[in-house]
Amino acid sequence: MSSLKSSFYSLLALLLLGQAVVAQASLPDFTELVEEAAPAVVNISTRQKIPERVAGAGELAIPDLEGLPPIFREFFERNIPQVPRAPNGGRQREAQSLGSGFIISADGYVLTNNHVVAGADEIIVRLPDRSELEARLIGADPRSDVALLKVEGKDLPTVRLGKSEDLKVGEWVLAIGSPFGFDHSVTAGIVSAKGRSLPNESYVPFIQTDVAINPGNSGGPLFNLAGEVVGINSQIFTRSGGFMGLSFAIPMSVAMDVAEQLKADGKVSRGWLGVVIQEVNKDLAESFGLDKPAGALVAQVLEGGPAAKGGLLVGDVILSIDGKPIVMSGDLPHLVGRLKPGSEAELDVVRDGSRKQLALTIGALPEDGEALAGATGPGVERSSNRLGVKVVELSAEQKKGLDLKGGVVISEVLDGPAALIGLRPGDVITHLNNQAIDSAKTFTQVAQELPKNRSVSMRVLRQGRASFITFKLAE
Template identity: 45%
Template sequence: MTQTAKTTLIATAAALLAAGVTVTTTASGWTAPAWLHGSKAPVSAPVAGEATPAATAATVTAATTLAAPAVTLPPAQLPNYRAIVQTQGPAVVGITVAGLHKVGNDDDGDDAPVARGRDDDSDPFFRFFRGIPGLRMPQQGPQPFRGQGSGFIISPDGLVLTNAHVVRDAKQVTVKLSDRREFSAKVLGSDPATDIAVLKLDAKNLPTVQLGDPRQVQVGDYVLAIGAPYGFEQTATQGIVSAKGRSLPGDSVVPFIQTDAAVNPGNSGGPLFDAAGRVVGVNAQIYSQSGGFQGLAFSIPVDVALKVKDQIVAHGKVEHARLGVTLQDLSAPLASSFGLGAPDGALVSSVQPDSAAAKAGLKAGDVITAIDGEPVRVAGDVSSRVGLARPGDKLKLELWRDKSRVSETVSLGRADKDTQEASASPQGGSLGLALRPLERQELRGSGLDHGLLIERVTGPAQLAGVQPGDVLLAMNGKPVQSVEQVREALKGKPASVALLVARDGQQIFVPVRLG
């Protein structure tokens, strides 16, 4: 290297270091020559006013020492999908069912999409279809149907897991193995709340899947689905975990695993494998506006399915616990209104009388931040934990109440079948509310014991979604019974407030930004 090149490189390094720039290298990167590190190699005298190579080397060493260590991620390796299919595929089964549908069921035909908890086919959250597309014939009375799904064997003596909706109303259930053997299956039990069913085959020494721990699966991990989409048996599709702990409309119990592995009608009830070939989920739902796969699939964590299986095998039925509260997620404005630093937790918007929550002293405005030491991030965390518990189980709840932390122990109740958790219209300050106290008859008719009727909405409250006809029950967790209380709460000019309003028989918190 010429003297000019050396001098230029030294000056460039010195300039970068003076500007606070530190260069880190990898094994395959550039290595500084010996003369830059102050070795004994002959170096021409430096130009006047420039740093010597030795001084430059000392500066480089010091800067490198102060720099944060480079973070390197281990290279991602594709799982051996071929091995997973060869070793686990024999335990994946196809299921065909036959029976009678009553007119009025939410399945209108073999190819009718079903939204969990709804009868609206326009809702994009569809259950997997029963069967493959066919011709619908409007008829009266019970209609025969044939359907198809998937499942997987979990014990050599013939226990099979699948979705409850696959075998619903089925009079005949046939399970077909990968080696073409067929067995008539008995439905030991099913649980609509989690959409899990357990079948029993009269057989021995059957191949079984390897079960995994869905808690160890992280977003970005590889997954593989095997099933019979549209009747095409032993179809394998791959993808990644897109999200965890998803709560879907009508499904308050299951913390779904979201994936982008292609699943379609007929995959329902089939297994979702992790990269090591262990079952971590049961494919159950898709989000679709067309009826086909659109990149959003949802699986029931296998530990949830196994809890249901244990109850069905032991008792023939499943019992779910009930807390007796209405919950909603926290937003940043709501969290600020309650004095929380982050919008983590489940906000209690109402407590049902004589419920387990009421007996434990929970009240509207409490924020559940942890259960038995496990942090709660969203309302679905509470719903799934409670829904999967047994009646009588005790949970320790960590609460945020009146800007301080408290603990309550609650003994869970039993879930029902239908329960899965002033006359001048003075203005309410800068909220934009026209309020008046409820008349005695209005209180009796609404079933409330206090509240202010919201007659007109403008400004911040209108932007937040408050509606005329709502009843204002509380501000920032404190009940309000007069307009003066509202004005008093606004004297401090808070940046936001949390309004508890009653609407259509429900209580919800509405965050309102005032600043």
């Protein structure tokens, strides 16, 4: 019996050992990739000279160390950075940053993040052999967070560029960079998602990974298993200041398009529709007659913009552009931004529950967007209704200021559905239940005919920004 037990345990041990060997064999070996690619990955440091301001209220003044007892002078020298003297005898301080980058051409073009070099007076690129080269900023694009640098050199080591669009979720990827200044640190993980939209980052469909990225990795390359760069490590999601499992990289297709424009023109031009959009949730999908939540809902059309000239209307739901589907509203800016200004685009939209094709000419994204200024004031006609709001008509001056042909402004919110959905005095209502509101009288009529126990949409302007909200009226 003991020999039987012994044989059983021996067999079990062999099986477990075999599984471990198979598991180990299935894990990728990154050593050759790192040996080949690492020479082209660089450390980037910057210096920015900032004149010292006179310390005011709430600011800490740096003390004069002269005349202090030795024990106090030693404390201040150790804990407070010394401020260099400016040429005029005043004081100046240096702001320093540290990041990563990679060489994309043998004659010295380097890619990194814009936030690594923004505002720098001096940019130093350090190669793996510890040699340092001063870099010149060719151009930077804050919207994509890409910067192109140039160092003087010949036959410099370069990375191989890959196609980020060929990446698959679950695929192994590797990062090389300088987290916290530790040069050429290597971390690996998998692609967690593609096409991620981040707040205030409308023009980059980020690659999400679980590769460990920390401060100093910014601007460094993200490699696939073939040793090709597929992205630039740019951001992390963190509550602690360090890595928490969510890293985001700029796709190489986006980065190279930006780099080529910066090299040729020193700036980047992007396509523009001239609309404000929002996500389509379940209730909005029901309200607009969609089978499922998808697309980008047009909440605002800017007067004189490409969308207005092409016939796009408030309340249209854009389902695709040039045949490329819009699953989430954040997909639209990515796709439009890649189009060349002046090019033609075909949009598939849902309007009043029916599919419609629109052809329009893409415009150029303005340098600085301007929000519409909201305004409220006394109207001519007043109305109350079952929604629990009092509204007044917009004056001609308000309509002109808001670029509106109609609409009503909320003067008072009473107890009722309006209070529950968060409406406020000063909100401007332009559409209710997919119908344009041109007067207080129209608003009252539409409100009286609202269906019960079904999602109803309302378009509201608050501080100049438009959005659709949904609600249901109970029996």
